[in-house]
Amino acid sequence: MSTSSTSLDQALALLRAGELVGIPTETVYGLAADAGNPEAIAKIFAAKGRPADHPVIVHIAGAEQLPDWATDIPAAAWQLAEAFWPGPLTLILPRKASTPLAVTGGQDSVGVRAPAHPLTHELLKQFRGGLAAPSANQFGHVSPTTAQHVRDEFDTATLQLVLDGGPCEVGVESTIVSLIGAPKLLRPGGVPREAIETLLGIELEHHQSASSAKIRASGLLDSHYSPRTPLLTGPLAVLRAEAVERSDAGQKVLLLSFAGTAPQGVSAAVLPDDPEQFARDIYATLRHYDRKGFAALLLESPPQTPAWLAVNDRLRRAAHQRL
Incomplete structure (x- = not known):
């Protein structure tokens, strides 16, 4: 893996200008935009064909940025962030008033994670904000785990730059845990359920659909991640x-x-x-x-x-x- 500082500078310039950039994470590649810019976020939804009420995850450099996006953060969130960030764990928390509803799908909750990929971690440190970054593919299609997969999904008019960070090490999306009310496992992923339960000393409720969880989150739709071949x-x-x-x-x-x-x-x-x-x-x-x-x-x-x-x-x- 080698990405020049020029590419990183180009990515930062595009993101600050409200444009989209393909970014590597340890889970899958993301289609990133400035999470504080509703117009930039709208470009993600348009490019993917993603329903406007389907929330996107905010990616941050580390736990110190959590209060920028969430409020009423419980002790369990800090425990989990300390243990598993940077890494493939998304926390669902109460939305801070300044967090755009475009990110949350109109809900009063927000999903936040700190990815572990060194290239994107450095990008986030330099960006100093949050990046909304769902998987970099057409909505419902198979998620991308290489830069070429992302290029196969979008033309250069839609996506000018994909940062190539090599193949993703985890290969499936992050674990999502809701900390609104009793802790709930919404989506299993790169952090094992058992590791979270051991840390918190509780058994997680597991909700496999948005209706049972009473919250919308990435990856909870019944049909998702599908190839076009049956x-x-x-x-x-x-x-x-x-x-x-x-x-x-x-x-x-x-x-x-x-x-x-x-x-x-x-x-x-x-x-x-x-x-x-x-x-x-x-x-x-x-x-x-x-x-x-x-x-x-x-x-x-x-x-x-x-x-x-x-x-x-x-x-x-x-x-x-x-x-």
Whole structure:
């Protein structure tokens, strides 16, 4: 990874001028704009085709900036920030009055995190404000984990600069914890649920939808992170039978499994059996095969264990059908 100081200076100039910049984080690449500038934030929503009531996360350099965006910050927030920031954890807190409603989707809550990627951390330190930065892709599509993925999504008229920070190390989005009322896990991600529960000494409520959580947050929609090719998930035996049926009907399909094998006449690809490697690879894998002309992608469901919680959450939302 090498990004010149000229690129960083260019990024700062664009952001201060109210323009968009693609930025790397340890989770996925973000489409960044000045979080204090509603007109700049509007450009994010227009570029992504994102609904205006869907909030975006404010990225900051560190916990010392929390009071710039949130109010009534509980002790648990400071504990979590000290333990996991910079890192893949987003905290939902009461919105400070000066925080633009464009960031919060009109809600009185705001999501804030301090990303760990060294390039973006330096950008944030020099910017001295917050950056609204949802994933740098069309709304609902597979998240980007390389700079090239971002360039594939947006033309240069929309996005003049993408800072190249190499492949993302985590590969799935941040864990989101709401600290409004009882602590709630809204989205599993790069920080394990168990680590948060151990630190706080409580069991987190887990809400998998905006309606049950009674709060809108990034990544809680039932359909999200999806390739354009139909994605089907389920047990391997069921997928193998589906693959044979579709192949016999003349469809070109791909079976992605931990074994990496498929019935005769069906294309095959192997999935890593380590949950961290799987998370790092899955979006790039889906993007790669989405361009190969398959009629369907059949992906073996991972184990339903705590280590696979974030991956299973993403696949549940990404799948067009679960068998």
